Amino acid sequence: MFSSVLSADVRGITGMPIWVETDVSDGLPGLVMVGYLASAVRESADRVRTAMKNTGVSIPPKKITVNLSPADTKKEGTGFDLAIAVSLMCSLGMFPKECIEKVMFLGELGLDGTVKKIRGVLPMAELAKELGCAVCVIPKDNEAEGRIVKGIACVGVENLRETLNRIITGDYSQEDISLEIIKETQETNPDFSEIRGQEGVKQAAKLAAAGRLNLLMVGPPGSGKTMIARRIPTILPQMSEEESLEVTKIYSVCGLLPEGVALMKDRPFRAPHHTISVSAMVGGGRQQVMPGEISLSNHGCLFLDEITEIPRNVLESLRQPLEDRCVQISRVSGNAVFPANTMLIAAMNPCRCGYYPDMNKCHCNAGEIHRYLNKISMPFIDRMDLCVEAPRVAFEELTGEESGETSKKIREKVLRAHQMQTERYQGSAYRFNGDVKGSDVEEYFRVGKKQKKLLEDAFENLNLTARSYHKILKVARTAADLECEKDIEVSHILQAICYRNIDRKFWAV
Ligand SMILES: [Zn+2]
Incomplete structure (x- = not known):
């Protein structure tokens, strides 16, 4: 089954949309990643597989192909992990495609399934809003900067399990976090x-x-x-x-x-x-x-x-x-x-x-x-x-x-x-x-x-x-x-x- 999930990368200080496409079919078992990838992105396959296993999602012995599109721009960084995992879970039929329509996923995965902080969340969340997304799922540690973008729900998640639960239940409610802003330090300044x-x-x-x-x-x-x-x-x-x-x-x-x-x-x-x-x-x-x-x-x-x-x-x-x-x-x-x-x-x-x-x-x-x-x-x-x-x-x-x-x-x-x-x-x-x-x-x-x-x-x-x-x-x-x-x-x-x-x-x- 084929699925496609929206993620993003940054060029300079602007976000750039990246689509993560996954196809699961019969054939020689294995996970292949294509789409002009830097080595950090290619290593993603192992991180995603292990994170899913440790979250309790088993991957069947099938031929899995992951493509990061557009194929003519080089993908760097580790922020695609979460989108790859979501796309794979969708291809495995764990939830219908409709659940992840108009949702952008950003985040790096740890081997235990935790979603780790990444760079450039602010410009990417801004891009999600421009693309008409209703929700942008981001690492919990990046939540403060994501919340700056108005008109889109930037939801911070702690791990893959929580992400999966939110997708299945459609619950993208945000907790109230106190947005701390650097206080005016003028008084203590020289x-x-x-x-x-x-x-x-x-x-x-x-x-x-x-x-x-x-x-x-x-x-x-x-x-x-x-x-x-x-x-x-x-x-x-x-x-x-x-x-x-x-x-x-x-x-x-x-x-x-x-x-x-x-x-x-x-x-x-x-x-x-x-x-x-x-x-x-x-x-x-x-x-x-x-x-x-x-x-x-x-x-x-x-x-x-x-x-x-x-x-x-x-x-x-x-x-x-x-x-x-x-x-x-x-x-x-x-x-x-x-x-x-x-x-x-x-x-x-x-x-x-x-x-x-x-x-x-x-x-x-x-x-x-x-x-x-x-x-x-x-x-x-x-x-x-x-x-x-x-x-x-x-x-x-x-x-x-x-x-x-x-x-x-x-x-x-x-x-x-x-x-x-x-x-x-x-x-x-x-x-x-x-x-x-x-x-x-x-x-x-x-x-x-x-x-x-x-x-x-x-x-x-x-x-x-x-x-x-x-x-x-x-x-x-x-x-x-x-x-x-x-x-x-x-x-x-x-x-x-x-x-x-x-x-x-x-x-x-
Ligand atoms: Zn002198």
């Missing part, structure tokens, strides 16, 4: 007011948050670069529901959702170690394609400390995703696209000892400094919208009771700046000043005569590239947005030029 001094760097951080701009901080160790970077998520407004959902999907695909957490509410802050590889940074993997740090920090911040220590090829691999705001990974098995809408915050020492340009303390020679700075390529520096010098300060000066603006207060200003940008980019593909590309820069960021003259002089005198000229305009526009000004004033342009000067100072050695 606060901007704890940082004293470093006004220039703090202003740069505000601009970066307001315009979704990339920031590079250059300064000696102990100048508070990391302290400031860690506080940037606290001055960004709350994520919208859509943003939350996208972030949650990425974490769901990676299997990184904290236990019992349904929806990620806090903006991600990722600070990978400098020994990171290309595939861990931008995504990849030989078997299953997984998102990298740049996607895990989607809608949040990616903080790279000591960027001179990061291998050059890893840094260069970030260039395209930063520009496109997404990562495309091509494999023989298909293409995956992951969002990479992140804010890059980078920090570095100005030289090996860290004291350059303070020549009283720095004991590096010119060649050493040059070599050190040149670990970062000019095209990469060009990708950074804001470059700021973090001068050395005593630690006691950096932290203290005396407080400046609180994160909450700055967040309100940033939110207003974001609202101005939303109005400006209505009907376009852009959302923030940092997104605006090429020729659109001059279109969107118009300036008056006096300002134009100033920019032209700077272009001549500072020998700017077209790209850095555009960066100055973006930063100036953001500075105006932060002050809720309609027009870009001379002061905004001067401020923006300051944040461009530093890379010339260091990299022109």
Whole structure:
């Protein structure tokens, strides 16, 4: 007898329907699995057979063929086990086909018949809803994320026996579970007011948050670069529901959702170690394609400390995703696209000892400094919208009771700046000043005569590239947005030029 059951796989962060077809017929006894399968999927045959045996379902000595369709896409992962078992039980005539119509089955099976947690339940449950399913049966441990999808019953099951009972009785009632959402951790988070001094760097951080701009901080160790970077998520407004959902999907695909957490509410802050590889940074993997740090920090911040220590090829691999705001990974098995809408915050020492340009303390020679700075390529520096010098300060000066603006207060200003940008980019593909590309820069960021003259002089005198000229305009526009000004004033342009000067100072050695 033939039966067909709906299951799913993920590509990037979207679900993809997979039909599990099973046929039981007379012939040489055995279980054959076909349909362009990765080895983990092929091993499924043994898991399913043993799980069924231990659930008390005996498999007759017949010829069983399982096909995962469509046959032209490679199936990876272990999430098809449950669907295969259900399809097989249906083929054996344990329940009529009607019982599993409009039901999607997701889950890995243990040998004892338990249904184990899998990755990517959220996008797959969303797909089930789009396909018009009434029920999506998922592992109990994934229930919280499945419940985010409204308009479909996502039922968590513990084992194969329970699944079988539910199918036969048609009882897909859900237990009430308290959906825990990551609590607003803002109160316990570090606060901007704890940082004293470093006004220039703090202003740069505000601009970066307001315009979704990339920031590079250059300064000696102990100048508070990391302290400031860690506080940037606290001055960004709350994520919208859509943003939350996208972030949650990425974490769901990676299997990184904290236990019992349904929806990620806090903006991600990722600070990978400098020994990171290309595939861990931008995504990849030989078997299953997984998102990298740049996607895990989607809608949040990616903080790279000591960027001179990061291998050059890893840094260069970030260039395209930063520009496109997404990562495309091509494999023989298909293409995956992951969002990479992140804010890059980078920090570095100005030289090996860290004291350059303070020549009283720095004991590096010119060649050493040059070599050190040149670990970062000019095209990469060009990708950074804001470059700021973090001068050395005593630690006691950096932290203290005396407080400046609180994160909450700055967040309100940033939110207003974001609202101005939303109005400006209505009907376009852009959302923030940092997104605006090429020729659109001059279109969107118009300036008056006096300002134009100033920019032209700077272009001549500072020998700017077209790209850095555009960066100055973006930063100036953001500075105006932060002050809720309609027009870009001379002061905004001067401020923006300051944040461009530093890379010339260091990299022109
Ligand atoms: Zn030095």
